[in-house]
Amino acid sequence: MTQHFDLIVIGGGQAGLAAAYAARDAGLSAVVLEASQRTAGSWPHYYDGLTLFSPARRSSLPGLPFPADPDRYPARDEVVAYLSDYAAWLGADIRTGHRVSKVASAGSDEFEVSADGGRSFTAPMVIAATGAFSRPYQPDLPGLESFTGTVLHSSAYRRPEPLAGRRVVVVGGGNSAVQIAIELAEHAHVSLATRHPLRFMPQRLLGRDIHLWFGWSGLDTAGWARPLLTGGRGTPVLDTGAYRKTIASGRPDRRPMFTRLDGDQVLWSDGTRERVDAVLLATGYRPGVDYLAGLGALDAGGRPLHRGGISLTHPGLGFVGLEWQRSFASATLRGVGPDARHVLARLSRRSTRGGRTGLTAG
Numbered sequence: 001m002t003q004h005f006d007l008i009v010i011g012g013g014q015a016g017l018a019a020a021y022a023a024r025d026a027g028l029s030a031v032v033l034e035a036s037q038r039t040a041g042s043w044p045h046y047y048d049g050l051t052l053f054s055p056a057r058r059s060s061l062p063g064l065p066f067p068a069d070p071d072r073y074p075a076r077d078e079v080v081a082y083l084s085d086y087a088a089w090l091g092a093d094i095r096t097g098h099r100v101s102k103v104a105s106a107g108s109d110e111f112e113v114s115a116d117g118g119r120s121f122t123a124p125m126v127i128a129a130t131g132a133f134s135r136p137y138q139p140d141l142p143g144l145e146s147f148t149g150t151v152l153h154s155s156a157y158r159r160p161e162p163l164a165g166r167r168v169v170v171v172g173g174g175n176s177a178v179q180i181a182i183e184l185a186e187h188a189h190v191s192l193a194t195r196h197p198l199r200f201m202p203q204r205l206l207g208r209d210i211h212l213w214f215g216w217s218g219l220d221t222a223g224w225a226r227p228l229l230t231g232g233r234g235t236p237v238l239d240t241g242a243y244r245k246t247i248a249s250g251r252p253d254r255r256p257m258f259t260r261l262d263g264d265q266v267l268w269s270d271g272t273r274e275r276v277d278a279v280l281l282a283t284g285y286r287p288g289v290d291y292l293a294g295l296g297a298l299d300a301g302g303r304p305l306h307r308g309g310i311s312l313t314h315p316g317l318g319f320v321g322l323e324w325q326r327s328f329a330s331a332t333l334r335g336v337g338p339d340a341r342h343v344l345a346r347l348s349r350r351s352t353r354g355g356r357t358g359l360t361a362g
Helices: 014-026 076-090 175-184 210-217 223-230 242-248 290-295 336-350
Strands: 002-004 007-010 030-034 093-096 100-105 111-115 119-123 125-128 150-153 167-171 189-194 200-202 237-239 253-256 260-262 265-267 273-275 278-281 317-319
Touching (some): 007 014, 007 111, 014 076, 014 336, 167 175, 175 189, 237 242
Parallel strands (some): 030 093, 167 189, 167 278
Antiparallel strands (some): 111 119, 265 273
16 A cells, blocks of 8 residues: 655655654654664664764754763764654654665656555655765775775774784775774774875864854855865864874874785885785765666766755755765754755745745755
């Protein structure tokens, strides 16, 4: 039997929960379809030592503050618990164990969403909220496919002990790459390989976390701030000074990206060769939205065709939780709430039911 709603949200992590909150505020009937058995998104699968790069006061979903010292940086398991508590507090219609396999057009103003087990749902609006961290990205590095050592993406890394005593190259220059490399270097011989020199940004400025300054200045939510914050080389590494000092000490050492891998060896840019036990790819993720492929809503690389989270191909289709969707904060706990409200307001205006929502774009 097919069930009908005003809105179908695909994904029950932070982005999906924020979308459900916006729908509840708008008085819409909404269902959240989550593939796993819990409402914590990708967080349970991150490495054990992960801590947020923003303090608790800047790490909340709409309506429910993060339950921790406002200036403390919460750990992974605290975020998992918070998301589970948020889902219970929200009281939305969340269907776990519902992996979406396909979204199709069902007439001019409707979508049909198919989930495993032959379950079917229709609605004039769909928000894809499976986020930016559900599909690990493995770059096409020369020799990687034939490398005889261990190749591990950061999504599969949990703790340093299994790699203790081994020679490891961590690939990547972002926050997670630096955090993992430093953690690993306490147990293994680690090099951090990056295409560009690391760019550090102070975690605190004049005694305040940098995210508070971003909020006060407007950089947090300004789309035009991307070139200023990234310099065309990705998001800088937030640092109290400890990361820079540790890497300067050589544990781990930072090196220019290797030229290629050859058997169990790495060929460095200076021409030297070295045997390596493992390559750990902290190279990020891509949006997991394959269920939209048949709809024609993705580009040739499988990325959503959108502007600010609004589909460029299908009225009524939106996205929440993509990196730089509208701002620096878009893929964060604090950013998905404003983005969800903005997207749902825009979709409602374009939907045949838009006149009933009372939403205003945020």
